[in-house]
Each structure stands twice: as C-alpha cells, then as structure tokens.
Amino acid sequence: MRKLALLTGINAVGNGIFATINIVFYTEHLGFSAGAVSTVLFAATFLAIGGDLVSGRISDASSPKPVFLAGLILSALAITALLAVGNRIGFVMALCLISLGQGLCMSSNTTLIRRLARENPALARASLRSVLTIALSVGALLAGIVLGEGSLGAFRLAILANAVTFVLAAVLLAGIRVPAAPTGSPGRPNPILPDHRFATFAVANGVIGIYLHALSFALPLWVLVHHPGLAWVVGVAIAANALLAAMLQVPASAGITSIGSARRRLVLGGSCLAASYLFFAGGWTTSAAALILALVALVILHTLGEVLYSAGAMELLFRLAPESRQGQYGAFYGISNGLLASLAPWVLAFALASTGGWGWWALAALTVALALVIRAVSLPRRPRLDSSA
Known part of the structure; x- marks a missing residue:
C-alpha cells in the first residue's frame, strides 16, 4: 500500500497542475475557443467511459495491474503529444487519448485497491483519498506559479512535468505485486x-x-x-x-x-x-x-x-x-x-x-x-x- 500511496501522490501533483492550467493553455496558447474545447472534452468523455467499462471487466476477470499500467503509459504519451499539437485534428486526438487513458485507470485503480487491501478496503481508500487531496492542492499551488508567469514555456514545462508523473507512477506500479482474482464470478447484471x-x-x-x-x-x-x-x-x-x-x-x-x-x-x-x-x-x-x-x-x-x-x-x-x-x-x-x-x-x-x-x-x-x-x-x-x- 505504501507504493500505491506514493504512486497516487506523485501522479496527483501532476494532475493538480494540469487540471488548473489546461483550459488556459488550450484557449490562450493553442488558440481554441472555450466552446470548441468544451465540445472536444464532451466527446472525449465517451472514450473515458468506454475505457472504464473495459478496464473494469478485464480487471475483475484477471488482473488490474496491466490495465492500470496501460492507462498510465497512454496518458503520459497523450499529454506529451499536447506539446506538439499544431492543428485542430491533433488537438482532438490528444484529448481523446488522454480521456481513454484516464478511463483505463479508473476501474483498474479501484480493483487494485480492493485486491491490495482485502481486509479493510474502506480504510485504504480513505487513506489514499487524503494523499490524493493533499497532492492535488500542491499541484494547484504550483499551477498558480505557472499562471502568474504566463509564458508558453512555463505552460509547456508544467505539461511535461505532468507527463513525467505518469511515467513515475507506472514505474512504481510495475513493482507492486497484485494478489490473484477472488474465485467466483458476478452474476448477469439486471437493468x-x-x-x-x-x-x-x-x-x-x-x-x-x-x-x-x-x-x-x-x-x-x-x-x-x-x-x-x-x-x-x-x-x-x-x-x-x-x-x-x-x-x-x-x-x-x-x-x-x-x-x-x-x-x-x-x-x-x-x-x-x-x-x-x-x-x-x-x-x-x-x-x-x-x-x-x-x-x-x-x-x-x-x-x-x-x-x-x-x-x-x-x-x-x-x-x-x-x-x-x-x-x-x-x-x-x-x-x-x-x-x-x-x-x-x-x-x-x-x-x-x-x-x-x-x-x-x-x-x-x-x-x-x-x-x-x-x-x-x-x-x-x-x-x-x-x-x-
């Protein structure tokens, strides 16, 4: 659980930075309107939901680790791709891949927590949530420095730093041993x-x-x-x-x-x-x-x-x-x-x-x-x- 907590904290710092500066980067430095960005984010959400559904099914059936790892690596690559965006198509593709990566991380992360803390998953989730909240606030404070400086170079550096946190999280995840899936399978879902x-x-x-x-x-x-x-x-x-x-x-x-x-x-x-x-x-x-x-x-x-x-x-x-x-x-x-x-x-x-x-x-x-x-x-x-x- 310590490695998972460290993984969560490092990645959350990067996410805190990115969540605070991304809309300004998209509109002020990439030149897209708030309406265009909103439309792309809305469309990309469906990829996140699809990734989440796939992630949950695979994680329950086998292991959440490879799915979570794939989500972290895809997120790192997609966020880095934002630095090379030169037109609307590239922008749309980058945001869609970021959303897909987030979707792959969602259910796999939850399943990983349950596998690692079978005796008391609620306590584990609460502890990780505290780490997450504090790390996000640290990221937001760092984002304030970027917003105050305002230059394109500062924004690019911050985005690259966020991509690096996904890479570090993937390295830490690779060293976590995940218990096997519990026996038995869930029944057929009802509406x-x-x-x-x-x-x-x-x-x-x-x-x-x-x-x-x-x-x-x-x-x-x-x-x-x-x-x-x-x-x-x-x-x-x-x-x-x-x-x-x-x-x-x-x-x-x-x-x-x-x-x-x-x-x-x-x-x-x-x-x-x-x-x-x-x-x-x-x-x-x-x-x-x-x-x-x-x-x-x-x-x-x-x-x-x-x-x-x-x-x-x-x-x-x-x-x-x-x-x-x-x-x-x-x-x-x-x-x-x-x-x-x-x-x-x-x-x-x-x-x-x-x-x-x-x-x-x-x-x-x-x-x-x-x-x-x-x-x-x-x-x-x-x-x-x-x-x-």
Whole structure:
C-alpha cells in the first residue's frame, strides 16, 4: 500500500497542475475557443467511459495491474503529444487519448485497491483519498506559479512535468505485486432503470456534479476576463479548496445515521453550492481587496457545499441501492455522473458568456431544485395499504 500511496501522490501533483492550467493553455496558447474545447472534452468523455467499462471487466476477470499500467503509459504519451499539437485534428486526438487513458485507470485503480487491501478496503481508500487531496492542492499551488508567469514555456514545462508523473507512477506500479482474482464470478447484471427512485437520484446528482468543475474550469476563465493581472489567485483558490475539503469531509459526514439526515445534509450542501455560483455573476471590478474577499467567500461556500453535498449523496448511494446489487447500482451511478458531468464545460462556458450573469443565477436555481428533487425521491417508502380493506 505504501507504493500505491506514493504512486497516487506523485501522479496527483501532476494532475493538480494540469487540471488548473489546461483550459488556459488550450484557449490562450493553442488558440481554441472555450466552446470548441468544451465540445472536444464532451466527446472525449465517451472514450473515458468506454475505457472504464473495459478496464473494469478485464480487471475483475484477471488482473488490474496491466490495465492500470496501460492507462498510465497512454496518458503520459497523450499529454506529451499536447506539446506538439499544431492543428485542430491533433488537438482532438490528444484529448481523446488522454480521456481513454484516464478511463483505463479508473476501474483498474479501484480493483487494485480492493485486491491490495482485502481486509479493510474502506480504510485504504480513505487513506489514499487524503494523499490524493493533499497532492492535488500542491499541484494547484504550483499551477498558480505557472499562471502568474504566463509564458508558453512555463505552460509547456508544467505539461511535461505532468507527463513525467505518469511515467513515475507506472514505474512504481510495475513493482507492486497484485494478489490473484477472488474465485467466483458476478452474476448477469439486471437493468437499473426500472428503479425510478434510484435512477432519478443518479441523474439529478450527475447534473449537480457540474460543481466539481467550477473552480478548475470557470474560475481561470473568469479571472482572465475580469482580472488578468491576478491569474495567480486561481492556484491559491483551488489549493485552499482542496485542503479545506480534506479537513472538513470527515466532520461533514459525522452524524449521518439515516436517510433523513443524509437528505438534510445534501440539500444544505446544494444550497451552499448554488450560493457560490453567484460569485461569477459579477465582475468584482471595484478593487483588488474586494476581489480577494469575494474569492475567500467563494472558496468557503464552495467547499462547504462540496463536503456537505457529497456526504449526503454518498450516504444515499448506499441506502437507496439494494445491498445485494450494490455493485451494479454503483456502476450505474458512476456512469450517470460521468456522462452528465461531461456537460459541465458547455454549461459553465455558457454561464460565463451570459449577459449580466443570468446564466449563473439559472444554474444556482437548477442546483437547488435538483437537490430538492433528490430529497423528494429519497423519502422512505411507505408500506402499501390493502385496497380491499
């Protein structure tokens, strides 16, 4: 597990850098519009989902190690290819290969954790998640330096550094011995959609999941438009969000002992997320001090919303799914989130371009409305009364 933790931390630093600077690199240095980038990212998401499905099947049937290794190597090569992009076709191919590499890493990574920590996989996942969060925040801080420097050379160096982290992760993975697959095979999956209660929850949750991209996608573009001289604050804001989330996630999850408490936590978190969107509705052009205070409020509201909402959503995921089909329901939940979250770049770019910030008001209202929909569909089912009585 130590090698896996080191692997996770090294790769997360690179991913933290890349996630913070990529949209600026695509638009400012490669010259593509935010709309074009959003379209490519949306299309590439389907490759990530396909890679995830293939990864999960192969990992369960044999070993997750070769699949995970293939994903890391493909990601390193695809990210490096961004440095040689000279036209739209090359750009599309690079982003598609990056998404495919990410997809191959998803389920194989999860299966690897389960194989290495059979006795207590939940504790192992929690420990790795802490390493991941801290490393991502370090990467975001380093990205702030790149954004502040602003030159093409700085961006290229940062992208190359991210590719190197995938190579290092692959080297560490090669030295990990993976236990054999457990005996027995899962039964034939049954469709989840007839369970309208869970399907509604998963779809609504996927749309609300747009919030996961607000700081990494919308904030850099917003700052470039309204305060181009303060680009460095993006890395600080994202790093602060990651560190606060790591500190607050456990307290935010404490005390959730029923569907009722999970619903309340989820609605409160959704309301905080909706309030955080209203930051983007204004330009905050009065002064640098006002901008800093507004950014502090944004990070606090967004982080509180993130930890409260995710705590409630994860509890509902386990409580609304039948225990005997938890894996199948979890897969439907993950695919729904992936497909709907792929709309995030389009939605956020549209909100940024909306006159007077009305797009952000609409997104805030939609977030609260969907949180209330989840609250309604997750009400405990009442026993049916006998109609003959």
